[in-house]
Amino acid sequence: MKRIGIVGGTGYTGAELIRLALTHGEFEVACVTSRGDAGTPVTKVWPSFAGFLDLDFTEPDPGRLAECDLVFFATPNGTAMTAAPELLARGVRIIDLSADFRLKSIPSWEHWYGMKHASPALVAEAVYGLPELNREAITGARLVANPGCYPTATTLGLIPLLEAGIVEPRTLIADAKSGVSGAGRKASLAHLYGEVAENFHAYAVDGHRHYPEIVQTLNAVSAEATDITFVPHLLPMFRGIHVTLYARLRERVADLQALYGARYDGHPFVRIEEANSHPDTRAVYGTNLCRISVHQVNENQLVVLSVIDNLTKGAAGQAVQNANLMFGFPETQGLTAPPMAP
Ligand SMILES: NC(=O)c1ccc[n+]([C@@H]2O[C@H](COP(=O)([O-])OP(=O)(O)OC[C@H]3O[C@@H](n4cnc5c(N)ncnc54)[C@H](OP(=O)(O)O)[C@@H]3O)[C@@H](O)[C@H]2O)c1
Structure with a gap:
């Protein structure tokens, strides 16, 4: 123990x-x-x-x-x-x-x-604690920087494309939405039920702290410098992040499903959903899962959907995943319960 x-x-x-x-x-x-x-x-x-x-x-x-x-x-x-x-x-x-x-x-x-x-x-x-990128370094670390919630969902959705070099790396778009628990438990007028319920809006369009973190990770996996337009929104719900990612293809790819499947093979918490499916936040509620689906909507345009629970894969669950690696426990120890749904 x-x-x-x-x-x-x-x-x-x-x-x-x-x-x-x-x-x-x-x-x-x-x-x-x-x-x-x-x-x-x-x-x-x-x-x-x-x-x-x-x-x-x-x-x-x-x-x-x-x-x-x-x-x-x-x-x-x-x-x-x-x-x-x-x-x-x-x-x-x-x-x-x-x-x-x-x-x-x-x-x-x-x-x-x-x-x-x-x-x-x-x-x-400090090792950046995204196990799907830095598993080996985390294993030997004594100080781990657990990633942010938006950066986790965003980078997991884009890493396979940038590693393969098949998308324009400087015109990426992340249209991101989070439940209110992402803002923490401290009292704040903007996060009162009366302000959030039956309401929906973007915030920090001109610059959010997660932007440099996302670019740092994308640059680490891309042969060319990357850039991304990152726009977060506040959803009238408690848990969950849904990120819709847009990327322009440079070349035709025969099988995007295979590309994503191969990239996350052996990574137990990233699930590549069926082609053209629409994962919802309920399908990851309370779990350390990231569910990703890939859509090619026309000749050059890719849309990738990535969902996580911000409190779990976006924070505490990923932290436990990292602790498991640091202590040499199975990576999934304590994180295997299915989502709480419906
Ligand atoms: N919420 C999310 O979805 C999420 C996701 C990823 C990362 N994060 C990050 O994780 C951290 C915690 O987020 P949260 O949402 O759990 O925050 P929170 O709900 O606001 O809770 C903050 C906690 O920190 C304690 N605290 C505050 N100032 C402290 C200090 N100077 N020294 C010691 N304890 C202090 C508070 O208790 P006392 O004031 O009573 O000590 C409280 O228990 C934040 O940095 C946040 O950005 C959050």
Whole structure:
């Protein structure tokens, strides 16, 4: 059994980490933190865990966290980068669900996140935790930067095309939609039920923080520089991301299904759906799955649909997948339950 700590246990991704850890089989939830609810039973904030977990929230005290084998940071940007050096020095492995270690360019990170990076020396060491791209490096890592939710759905949908070099790499489009849990649990007027229900809109069209992260990954797999128009939208539902991707084909491809199937062969969480199908978010609800379908709509135009659960493959599930790789457990350990549907 590995002792795990969760910093930020009153948030949505923290709760999803607890939920997955409770049935994992190799994880003991040793420490769950909250500054606002320290001393309160976890089940007071999350009654759904009553009978499954008997633990109080604690302050994010480094001494206590250092007793864990691995600590997940399910915290806002800027938190993990200040705590990581001490924990790593004490032999604790870290998976950060925030963006602190995702971008390799420090100036770019400081531009997009509007603060000075507290641990620039650790950025080079951090492994970007997309197992479908970096499985081997994750296996030996002590610091993993868990990808963002939109970047996970977007890049998984485009990687096969860019690796094969068969699409125009600078005219890509990602029309992305997320449920409100993507914004976290902190109170915000824009995310009140009364504002979200029966409503639908785009946001951050002029620039979203996930844009540089997406381009960084696409450039890593493409022989030529890439660019993408990324437009996120807020959906009136709780969980789920649906990304519609547009790419211009440079050459005819005999069998796109085979291309995608071969690329993700051996990657248990990426499912290539039947040609011309329309995966829905319910088909991934509460799971670590990414379902992808590929459509060639005319001579040159490809449309790729990619759906994930933002809290699971987009955050906590992918973090557990990474932890499995880091500890040498089967990659799917604790992540095999089918979607909760209908
Ligand atoms: N929601 C998603 O779908 C999603 C997907 C991918 C990645 N992420 C990323 O994952 C991280 C967590 O997201 P979330 O949606 O779970 O956030 P959230 O619901 O807002 O929860 C944040 C948690 O962090 C704790 N916290 C806040 N400031 C802290 C600090 N300075 N030190 C220690 N703990 C602190 C909060 O509890 P206390 O204030 O009581 O300590 C709370 O438990 C974010 O960086 C987010 O961008 C989220």
